[in-house]
Amino acid sequence: MAIVICRTLIVYFALLITLRLLGKRQLGEMELSEFVLGALIADLASHPLQDMGIPMLNGLVPILTLFCCEVLIAGASMKSVRLRTAFFGEPSLLIVHGQIRQREMRKNRFTLDELMQELRSQGVSDIGKIAYAILETNGKLSVIPDPASAPVTAAQLGLPTGDSGYPTIVISDGRILEANLRHAGLDRAWLADRLREKGKARADEVFLMTVDQAGQIYFAGKENGT
Amino acid sequence: MKRELTALLLLILLIACSVWNLARLDRLTDRISLCLDRAEAAAGDGDPEAALKALDDGLVLWRRARDYTNVFLRHPDVDAVSDAFCDLQEALLERGSETYPAAFARLRDRLARIDYMEHPSLGTIF
Numbered sequence: 001m002a003i004v005i006c007r008t009l010i011v012y013f014a015l016l017i018t019l020r021l022l023g024k025r026q027l028g029e030m031e032l033s034e035f036v037l038g039a040l041i042a043d044l045a046s047h048p049l050q051d052m053g054i055p056m057l058n059g060l061v062p063i064l065t066l067f068c069c070e071v072l073i074a075g076a077s078m079k080s081v082r083l084r085t086a087f088f089g090e091p092s093l094l095i096v097h098g099q100i101r102q103r104e105m106r107k108n109r110f111t112l113d114e115l116m117q118e119l120r121s122q123g124v125s126d127i128g129k130i131a132y133a134i135l136e137t138n139g140k141l142s143v144i145p146d147p148a149s150a151p152v153t154a155a156q157l158g159l160p161t162g163d164s165g166y167p168t169i170v171i172s173d174g175r176i177l178e179a180n181l182r183h184a185g186l187d188r189a190w191l192a193d194r195l196r197e198k199g200k201a202r203a204d205e206v207f208l209m210t211v212d213q214a215g216q217i218y219f220a221g222k223e224n225g226t
Numbered sequence: 227m228k229r230e231l232t233a234l235l236l237l238i239l240l241i242a243c244s245v246w247n248l249a250r251l252d253r254l255t256d257r258i259s260l261c262l263d264r265a266e267a268a269a270g271d272g273d274p275e276a277a278l279k280a281l282d283d284g285l286v287l288w289r290r291a292r293d294y295t296n297v298f299l300r301h302p303d304v305d306a307v308s309d310a311f312c313d314l315q316e317a318l319l320e321r322g323s324e325t326y327p328a329a330f331a332r333l334r335d336r337l338a339r340i341d342y343m344e345h346p347s348l349g350t351i352f
Contacts, residue, residue, distance in 0.1 A: 001298060002244035002346045010351065053301040061240060068237040075230035 001061060008062035012036060012069050016087065031138055032088050037070050088137045095133035098146070108135055119143065165213025174204035174222065184211055194219075247298050248344060254291050255341045258284045259334070266330050269318060277326075278318050285311050299340055307336045 015036045041063055048059035077084035092104045094115060105115065115133070118141040124130060129149035134142045145151075154161045168184045170177055170191065181191065191203070198219050200206055208220040261284030268276035288295075288311060295304045310333035317326040343350055 001240075001247045001344070003344065003350050005240060005244055006346050006351045055297055055300065057297055058300075064236060064240060068233040068240070071229050071233035072237070075227070075233075 001057065004058055004061045005065050008065040009069070012040065012066055015039065033070055033073055037066055040066060091137060091142075092135040093132060094135050094141070095127060095130050097132075098128040098130055100127065104135075110135060115141075162214065164216055167210040167212040167216075167218065169208065169210050171203050171206045171209035173207060176203045184213075186211065250294065251298070251341060251344050254287065254294075255337050258287050258337060261287065262330065262334060265314075265318075269326055269330075274318050274321055278315065281311070281315060281318065285315075299344070303336075303340045303343065307333070307340065310336045 016033060044059055044062050044066075048054045048056045073087060077087055092108050094101055094104050094108070094110065100112075100115070104110075105112070119125070119127070119130075119133070122141070122143050124143055124145070126149075129146045130143055131146045132142075132144040134144070136142055168180045170181050170184065170186070176188070176191065181187065194209075194217060195201070195203065195206070198206075198221070200221060205222055206219070207222045208218070210218045261280050265277040265280035265284070268274075268280055288307065310329070314326065314329040314333050317329040
């Protein structure tokens, strides 16, 4: 048991350090410690199931140890900025006022092709119109456009805006979601009226129906044969 | 903060359990080794009945700890010790057999091995 704990701690920190040194590109949308945890737990859990000669405890102890490490590291890094930087790194500025920072690109092993791909996926084609492009600690690229190229907002134009609120699903694939209906302050009588307006007799003829707090309805009837 | 404290307590509990496990295993192997010492001395004195009796005492200790050993130790290692007990019994039952010293050595070696494999050291961790 002591060996299992020692080995788990060593492998956990070895993976954490290795992936930290590899940079942010590998992470996708997870934080570094989450990625390490995900990579380890899936494999650990399967071993005692596959090999009956391994006690169940040898699978459970590492999982519990990893859980403790993750919670403690996350908690400690919330308290200490220095620790957070050590474990998760810092965001890297890849573009500043239209200028690509090549040293940061090399440091993060981020190629020009990857940068262009990320920018295109965010609808940016002109690097010169970017104020900042930041490679976040979870590997995502955040792009802040130059103020002159940023989209105009309703507030800048002085246009009134209304908050329609969160849309609630009231019918999902022919099924009335009673809890959501009540939560939206509506009832079956209201629903029956709306269905009649849309030319439907029953809820099972509806694929999706949502209603937001402003009373706006989205309606999608079922296709024939579904 | 409550989550972090729970995790810290859980980690301390796991470490405490592993310390208990080491002490439990040491106690078990020490007691079995004492039985083996008595059995080996009796076999050396040409008294196979006394040797078998002492070996049985050791086997009873080993079998009583079955729940513990199967939860904490790798099952092939547990089986190896059980097999070594049977081999030694067989060697002692064949009176006049010269194979029992080797059977004693094998059983001691297997006991020492499970003890060694549970203790943290450079060799066992890496």
